[in-house]
Amino acid sequence: MRGNMAKTKQTGQKLNKKPMNLRLRPWLIILPTLVVTLGILYPFYQAVFYSLTDYSLKKPVWHFVGLKNWLEMFKGVNFWHSLWVTVKYTIAALVVEMGLGLVIALSLNRKDNLFTRILKVVLIFPLMVSPVIATLLFKLMTNSSVGVVERFLNLFGVYGFPWTADSSTALFSVILIDTWVYTPFVLLLILAGLQGLPKSPYESAMIDGGSAWFTFKTLTLPLLKPVILITLIFRLCAAIQEFSIIYSTTKGGPGDTLMNLSLSAYRDAFTYSSIGKAVPQILVLWVIINFISSKLVKAWLKAKSANNG
Amino acid sequence: MYQNKSRFAKVLGIASTVFLVIYTIFSVFPLIWMVIISFKSDVDMFKTLFIFKPTLDNFRNVLTTGNYVKAFGDNFIICSGAVLVSVIVGVPAAYALARYNFKRKETVAFTILSFKFAPEILIIIPLFAIFQKLHLYDTYFGMIWIYQFIGLPLLIWVLRGYFEDIPVEMERAAELDGYSWFEVFFKMLIPLIRPGLVAAALLTFIFCWNNFTFGLMLCGFNIQTITVSALTYIATDTIHYGQMAVASLIAIAPEIVLCLCIQKHLVRGLSFGAVKG
């Protein structure tokens, strides 16, 4: 890895002959991005500050309360339950979607014919439906009396499958919607990654007569690793914060079965009007995402340099 | 040995085809269902599945009453604006992150990525206060500014990878041939990253298009967004599923059109793929 870094540094120097220019140019190029984005830091820190107050939408006046909200959160059972729901949801969504996305991408990539060419476009479509609408559609289709999916299940003797109405099937149901909406995202990025793979290693693998699985394991997977990691980072950020799908199905119920941190924070902020109590939960999420993402980015940098070197 | 391999490949081929077909049904059926119910009246919605008298009332309702058409236009302006801003500031940033080594490069890259870390509801209340103070509430400027956060990290990170894949020697060679940096950038690099740029811009557009929270909280009178408007078809006398389906179909239409326009890019790019049997 270090060798690779040195190499890029060298080539970088070759590209820019003037040292002053060399040092300033990247910053100048990035400057527009910084200009349009740095403003967001203010509301962010403002929100952090709110976690130290009893700020509530139903009170015009607020007071500084120190770490009270934080301590109450860590002491309460609700927070730990919500954290656990968040973890379950995230892992389930990521495993299903990454696995499914990978397998479908590979299947689509095996042959190039009209069928696969059409699918490569059509299978992206669910991503375009707003998650809220997708959820309402799902609710209509699974309606226990007239839903088309229910009628389909009736053919197999399954009646009144409770979907999100029962705590034992609720997680499965929301993951199903999540899968429908977001697998196309994984699929798209992995297909793009497959397209970028170099041809020559495969040709030599063919000559060596390696099996498909062997080729996949030793060639495709390592080469795809950077793409997989990037996809994982973006899916992780979204899945760990998932809100719309759960909110539009059960609002966190039945009981508190699906009350993940986003929902619980939303409920505290808007239904209970207590911003001060909501923010710490979101900040915990933020810290978790930050931590895992930084690890994944490191892994990504490593995987990339391994491929290039 | 050759025989063995081909049999294995055949089994694998059949398995993957079957799998694809099942997933395609799972993926496409809800969309077909959406089309079907858009022709269904509210009475039939809870009564029948496939056999009903199709009606255009839902389309008539959505297109002529209310302000769905206006919301569609507003949404288009905001999202196009946001994508444009993202591309203008994001492509150079991605290039800089890919090509140059400078202090805190990874910190900058990670900071850009971190805009994806904070849930919208964390910042929405302070953001609202700022919008109000700076008179950004309900303005195109404010909405475009906030919407460009939705896709910018993705765009920069995807394109960074594309730039890194282009051998630096190509750039050097072009520069030695007497092309200026700008010529190299626009005439050589941009065409090379085009598939990535187009795909990332499409994703950015999709995520902006479907955003709900910002449209709900930060605008409403002069500007309305399409997701917020679509949800108002859940009226309080009965859920107008048919109208909602029409609203959703109209909402995804531009995305599908865009997708089909760049389909050539996607497919051509994708069929370059080296993984073959």
Add this chain to the structure above:
Amino acid sequence: MKNKKVWKFLGVILSVSMMFTLNGCGSDKKEKSQGGSNTDHAEFSWDMCSGDTITVLFNEHQYVTPIIEKMEDFEKLTGIKVEHSTIPESNYFDKIGTLLNAKSDKLDIFMTGPYQIWEYGSAGYMEDLQPYIDNDKKTNPDFDSDDFFQSILDSARWDGVEGHEMGTGPLLGLPMGFESNVMIYNKRILDEKGLQVPKTTSELLETARALQKHNGENSYGVALRGELGWGTIITAYQSLYKMWGATDFEVEGDKLVSKVNSPEAVEMTDWYVKLIQEGGSPTWASATWSSCGGELGAGTAAIMLDATNNAFSQTIPENAAEAENLVIAPIPLPDGKTDADTKSQLWTWSLAMNSASAHKDAAWLFLQYFSGKEYQNESSVSAKIVNTPRQSSYDQDAYQELLKNSEGFVETFDATVDYTRMYYTPETYFFEVSQTWCQTLQELVEGKYASTQEGMDKLKEKLDEIVSHIEITE
């Protein structure tokens, strides 16, 4: 190393922003607003605020459609420009709460329910409308506020003291309509099964049981709301809870104390849980008002207990296949209770004014126009608004004609209107209380507690904790 620098940077920004925010801290004094005396007009005229612009936020609701249709007439009459926007119901109060808290000038008029009045009213976000009504320079002599049904108007009047009943104090909104809770049944299905219309709660339970799978595996007896949230608690459940003789809170000293584990409360909840388990939908826990209505209208559910509006719209043939077989009746009485024990929990949608509004007089003209007799009489018929808040609208022949289309509606209305009011104890933690309550109800239905008593005991502890911050002042 990099991280350290980042944190240092964060620290600096954090402390700077804290200084900024601290300046604002505590300086926000509650503004006392009077019945607008900023301009003096010799006498009332509709065009006295000509040239003003006001902003109105609507919840998506059938009350709103006729208002928007009339908007142009209002603008022509008054010379006021109205900017309006409609928000989906699921997120309506998120936006209202944020705008009110920010004292936004982008909100003059909004819609509200009685429970929200407790929060917004005690925070001082809502303008008292009584001084406007009393000022004949500002109010059209035809306005006639006595024409509103007393108990309905009272549900918008509150003195802002938690634990105090509604009905005294400032008038914080003007009702556009109200909803009580009723039973609606499908007489075709009941006849086919040879069942009588249930008059008591034990009959209802038996009938619902007998109606399970009345027409195939998917059909069921009684449709009830079950989705997590306050809506599940304040409709049929709360009405029956009160009819049973149970109370939510009692004032003890300067504290509110939950009574959800009283014998009546436990008995009632136990019955309700049985009704859901043995005569309700398998997907009760995700049932919303709309899915309940839809399934009743399609004949999947044979009976529904819900708000009048939801029941009534299913009796309109364009909305529901079974419309002509549906009959509205009062909610059955608990065993041993009489008609005098009838109680129906009230819901109203009112129009209210933001106390931070910069165009109060213009906003008041809007309020009085759209809660006035002329508009109310006309729209109650044209938009088929059941439970109009005005006596004169209700008495119109055309309106009575409209109601007759819905079998049993008028009789039920007459039998329950005097018992329809706000039975819930006003307090500002209502949403937290009702959500927690609903969560327990869902857990009881899933059988997560050994007994209903255990569930309600635990609920009492949670509710006492939630309202422990309230101190009742006199």
